[in-house]
């Protein structure tokens with residue numbers, strides 16, 4: 001299985017690559033000998049029915065799980081060789097992401113920055129929250145925010161994290177039409193800055209430099 005490129009971008013190393021990977025969950029083989037490659041400036045959209053293995057593939061790409069066989073490479077080297085360096089470059093947003101409900105949006109951004117080992121100023125954190133429509137909500141505990149507003153806090157995190165590789169599991173879920181447009185804009189900006197994106201979505205996407213992988 002190989003990702004289909006719908007455009008021919010001028011790419012430069014480093015690329016993120018899966019080489020001949022096989023994934024088994026429980027007793028089931030979800031996919032075998034899968035190959036894919038994403039270069040700076042490209043977005044790979046992984047599609048497929050419920051349960052086909054999209055999230056499992058993302059977990060392999062992050063290094064949270066290992067393939068049964070085959071390897072994941074970053075810049076031509078196995079991500080296992082220098083996992084710390086790879087993780088510094090990585091932002092992974094899972095399905096049910098992990099905001100601390102009793103902390104405010106601003107405190108969550110500070111907490112993520114501490115976990116990621118990066119410094120962010122309150123000015124940057126607040127302007128990221130404002131960019132995603134959370135003006136006036138930055139000091140509310142997250143458990144007072146709607147599902148879509150929580151997603152917006154995570155979008156602000158994407159901005160403040162400054163990672164080159166974004167791996168996003170169904171990032172458009174729970175977003176209203178405007179937020180979908182804003183997230184697509186954020187991804188397009190990231191690609192323009194030589195970022196790489198791998199995402200799952202059940203919605204069709206219209207984005208530049210889009211590649212598609214059907215599982």
Ligand SMILES: Nc1ncnc2c1ncn2[C@@H]1O[C@H](COP(=O)(O)OP(=O)(O)OP(=O)(O)O)[C@@H](O)[C@H]1O
Nearest residue numbers: 025026027030048049050051052053054055056057
């Ligand atoms: N820990 C586990 N042990 C056994 N099987 C698992 C485990 N986690 C997931 N699976 C199975 O692996 C298969 C793929 O799951 P996965 O979450 O990767 O699918 P998906 O394509 O992301 O689905 P969806 O579109 O519903 O989010 C499913 O059949 C699921 O039941």
